Amino acid sequence: MFTGIVEEAGIVERIKPAAKSIELTVRAGATGHGLKLGGSLAVNGCCLTAVKVAARGKFKLARFDLLQETWRRTNLQFAKPGSLVNLERPLRADGEFGGHFVTGHIDGVGKIIRWERAGLDHVLDIAAPPEVMRYIVFKGSVAVDGISLTVAGVQKKSFRIWIIPHTYEITALRERKVGDAVNLEADLLGKYAEKFISARGRR
Numbered sequence: 001m002f003t004g005i006v007e008e009a010g011i012v013e014r015i016k017p018a019a020k021s022i023e024l025t026v027r028a029g030a031t032g033h034g035l036k037l038g039g040s041l042a043v044n045g046c047c048l049t050a051v052k053v054a055a056r057g058k059f060k061l062a063r064f065d066l067l068q069e070t071w072r073r074t075n076l077q078f079a080k081p082g083s084l085v086n087l088e089r090p091l092r093a094d095g096e097f098g099g100h101f102v103t104g105h106i107d108g109v110g111k112i113i114r115w116e117r118a119g120l121d122h123v124l125d126i127a128a129p130p131e132v133m134r135y136i137v138f139k140g141s142v143a144v145d146g147i148s149l150t151v152a153g154v155q156k157k158s159f160r161i162w163i164i165p166h167t168y169e170i171t172a173l174r175e176r177k178v179g180d181a182v183n184l185e186a187d188l189l190g191k192y193a194e195k196f197i198s199a200r201g202r203r
Helices: 068-073 165-170 188-201
Strands: 008-017 021-028 040-043 046-056 059-067 084-088 108-118 121-127 141-144 147-154 158-163 181-186
Touching: 021 040, 021 068, 021 084, 040 059, 059 068, 108 158, 141 158, 181 188
Parallel strands: none
Antiparallel strands: 008 021, 008 084, 021 059, 040 046, 040 084, 046 059, 108 121, 108 181, 121 158, 141 147, 141 181, 147 158
């Protein structure tokens, strides 16, 4: 379980297709410290399992094996060496809960249709698939590339969020542009509410 409070932007070191998976190696700073074999790390909002962790100076190189399903359904398929990726360690039992419940399971990939500066902030419009839009509500929560964000506007096929300078500076959003794909995870509470109401309606 994660909170969507991204700790840092890591750097993709290597992407190597393997027989049954894709090997993804990421250079991590603070999020790499304490990461062990079999440990979890959210990479662009995807909960991945470390299969190898090695030291490189003050950084850690973490390797993950991505299933073809994960590769096809996330924007990691567009990453290349040098790309920035958002990193977050799992929520500790005694940790501070600053965002919202984020599972690390991507619901769909959205497309940036507007991304520009507005005063000190940035405005970001994302076109999203129906399976994500059904859970998007005004002032609700959504995870974009693993970042917990508040929905500022909702259209039929897209939604808007505002990005403050701090979020822009510490996340991979600073290298995004119009047309780029972003990983989306809808609010878990909305999914449970829909299932509960649907079940009651069938009684």
